[in-house]
Amino acid sequence: MTTSHPAPATLGQLKASGWQSVPVKEEIRRNAVAKISAGEPLFSGVMGYEQTVMPQLENALLAGHDVIFLGERGQAKTRMIRSLTGLLDEWLPIVAGSEINDDPYHPVSRHARDLVEHHGDDTPIAWVHRDDRFGEKLATPDTSIADLIGEVDPIKVAEGRYLSDELTLHYGLVPRTNRGIFAINEIPDLAERIQVGLLNVLEERDVQIRGYKIRLPLDVMLVASANPEDYTNRGRIITPLKDRFGSQIRTHYPLDTETEVAIMRQEARPASVGGVTVNMPDYLERVVAMFSQMARVSNQVNQRSGVSVRLSVSNLEVLGANALRRGLRAGENTVVPRVCDLDALAASSGGKIEIESLEEGRDGVILENLVKGAVLTVYKERVSPDQVRDVIAAFEEGIVAHTGEDVASSEEAHLVEQIPALRTAVLSLTGGDESPAAVAAAVEFVLEGLHLSKRLNKDASATGATYRSRS
Numbered sequence: 001m002t003t004s005h006p007a008p009a010t011l012g013q014l015k016a017s018g019w020q021s022v023p024v025k026e027e028i029r030r031n032a033v034a035k036i037s038a039g040e041p042l043f044s045g046v047m048g049y050e051q052t053v054m055p056q057l058e059n060a061l062l063a064g065h066d067v068i069f070l071g072e073r074g075q076a077k078t079r080m081i082r083s084l085t086g087l088l089d090e091w092l093p094i095v096a097g098s099e100i101n102d103d104p105y106h107p108v109s110r111h112a113r114d115l116v117e118h119h120g121d122d123t124p125i126a127w128v129h130r131d132d133r134f135g136e137k138l139a140t141p142d143t144s145i146a147d148l149i150g151e152v153d154p155i156k157v158a159e160g161r162y163l164s165d166e167l168t169l170h171y172g173l174v175p176r177t178n179r180g181i182f183a184i185n186e187i188p189d190l191a192e193r194i195q196v197g198l199l200n201v202l203e204e205r206d207v208q209i210r211g212y213k214i215r216l217p218l219d220v221m222l223v224a225s226a227n228p229e230d231y232t233n234r235g236r237i238i239t240p241l242k243d244r245f246g247s248q249i250r251t252h253y254p255l256d257t258e259t260e261v262a263i264m265r266q267e268a269r270p271a272s273v274g275g276v277t278v279n280m281p282d283y284l285e286r287v288v289a290m291f292s293q294m295a296r297v298s299n300q301v302n303q304r305s306g307v308s309v310r311l312s313v314s315n316l317e318v319l320g321a322n323a324l325r326r327g328l329r330a331g332e333n334t335v336v337p338r339v340c341d342l343d344a345l346a347a348s349s350g351g352k353i354e355i356e357s358l359e360e361g362r363d364g365v366i367l368e369n370l371v372k373g374a375v376l377t378v379y380k381e382r383v384s385p386d387q388v389r390d391v392i393a394a395f396e397e398g399i400v401a402h403t404g405e406d407v408a409s410s411e412e413a414h415l416v417e418q419i420p421a422l423r424t425a426v427l428s429l430t431g432g433d434e435s436p437a438a439v440a441a442a443v444e445f446v447l448e449g450l451h452l453s454k455r456l457n458k459d460a461s462a463t464g465a466t467y468r469s470r471s
Contacts, residue, residue, distance in 0.1 A: 005091045005127035011104050011119030014093055021105045023218050024088070024133075024179050031087045034063045043083035045266070046076050048259040049251070051078075056249045061087070065246025066202055066222040068187070068237075074308025075251040077225040081136075081183045084223065088130035091177060096124035099171050100178040100216070100356075101133070108178075108216050133180030135173050139190040145197045148172045174201055179219050187224040188236050195241045196221070202244035228304070253309065254294060260289035260312055267313045271320025276327045276336045278320045281441055283382050283429055284337050288315045290374035291345070295353055300366050302354035303310040311352040318348040326405050336441040339448040340404050340464065342371050372452055379449030383425050388446065390421030392455050395469040403444045404464015412440035422446060 008014040022030070035042055036058060041050075057080070060067045069077040095102040095112040102112035104125055116123045129452035137143065145151075153170035174182055184190065184198075202222055209443050224245070226237060242248075254260040264285060291310045295301045322344035327335030346367055355363045395401075401415055413436040416422045422443060427434070429442040447467045451458040459466040 009125055010121060011125060012102055014125055019093065021103050027089055028061055028087045028221065029064060032058065041083060043086050046080055047263050048254045053251055060247035063246060066224060067247050067249060068224040068245045069249050069251055070226050070228060071251030072227060072306025074306065074310045075253060077251055078185060080149060081223050081225065084181055085130050085134045088133055090130055091127045092133060093125050094128055096126040100175045101128060103179065135182045136178030137173055138185045139187050141189060141191055143190055143194055145173060145194060148174050149197055150175060169272055174220060175216055175218060177220055180222045183223045187226050192238050195238045199240055199244060220234050257286060257293055258288045260292060261285050263309055264289060264312050264316045268316045271324045273324060275333055276324055278324050279334065279336050280320055281336055283378055283445060284413060286378045287374045288312055288319060290377050291315065291370055294370055294373050300356055301354050305354045308352060311349060314348040315345045318344045331409055332409060334435065334437050334466040336437040338441045340444065345371060375448055376452040382429060383446060383449055387425040391419055394419045394421055394422045395456055396471055401447055401467045403447065406463050409436040409440040412443050415443050
């Protein structure tokens, strides 16, 4: 945040500066037009929506609409909502001391009106940064009208003011976000009687507090998020409220593995720590992404609850963490995650996927099968049958390979010398990197791919795995 704001400190100085007051949606529209004209994205950090969600959002902003984002969990709805503040002007003048960001040219609160009437052009002006013009509320069943709109402040009444005095009001979140953006997350969870209280905000652009003869013409852009209505029985969006949102934009999960990998790289916390460097191979990144993609189409996973991109990010972090732990125990300075580290995904996946199975205790097996399916899919993409034909022949001649957490990288990498035919496939996976850690990871990936392709047998144990010929 920049600390310097424009110079005008009084209403007279503000007028002299030539500053013009515009509604918040016009302000957002003007800044969106500038970005679109310059070929810039509305905001950064959101991937995979360039041809789907973003054009719809641009249309909504250019049309001056209130917006509701509809989509399953983990589809960047909240991130997009919070990023909209970047389309506000950096600084906004308000009447000093105003609780609801009163426009100096058109004050609406009693405090601001009295101040302007009494001081005229000497009315003091304060400046609000765009980051402070955003309000947010997670809808919960116990949310009240007082939280959103306002309530009588008993302390102000006790000080001697009359109940009919507008100054006894304590403004809620919506009025306090006047001339800004107000967001309601998971709006179906809001009680229906509270949703009714938002109707005036969206259509008549005012709020009415209890029985007061008070009307506050607010200038607010309202943005909401919701899961699809068939996902939850906790509540619904009432039809009149849904009708008042100008645009409903459907979000979605990444449509391809490449986008999912890019999001994972952007969001995941690096695993390297201290003196140990963790280098994540691109083929295992793709396995993690493919795991999520396959879960999203599996009939054994509850698709109504969704499979969040957070699953991919968490799995990538845990994969790196398990490799780090293995490297710390082995005293290796550089480690590369291997297939054996994929067992750690059970802990990071269990709470993020809702398994639908007729048998109790099948969750672990279903997750394991999804991992195997992801490994096999990526193996077939990255390794051609011609590259491993001689490898299979070597195993048929009696070669046996041992892998696992307790096997050092140098020991697994030595398999390339025992089986020279492995070299072509391994180097195609490592990109030419011949370090023991990179080679060991590639060797294990090739062997696991051959096993899943039913070309090698595998004997698994708590300490590792043994690969041998099927004959």
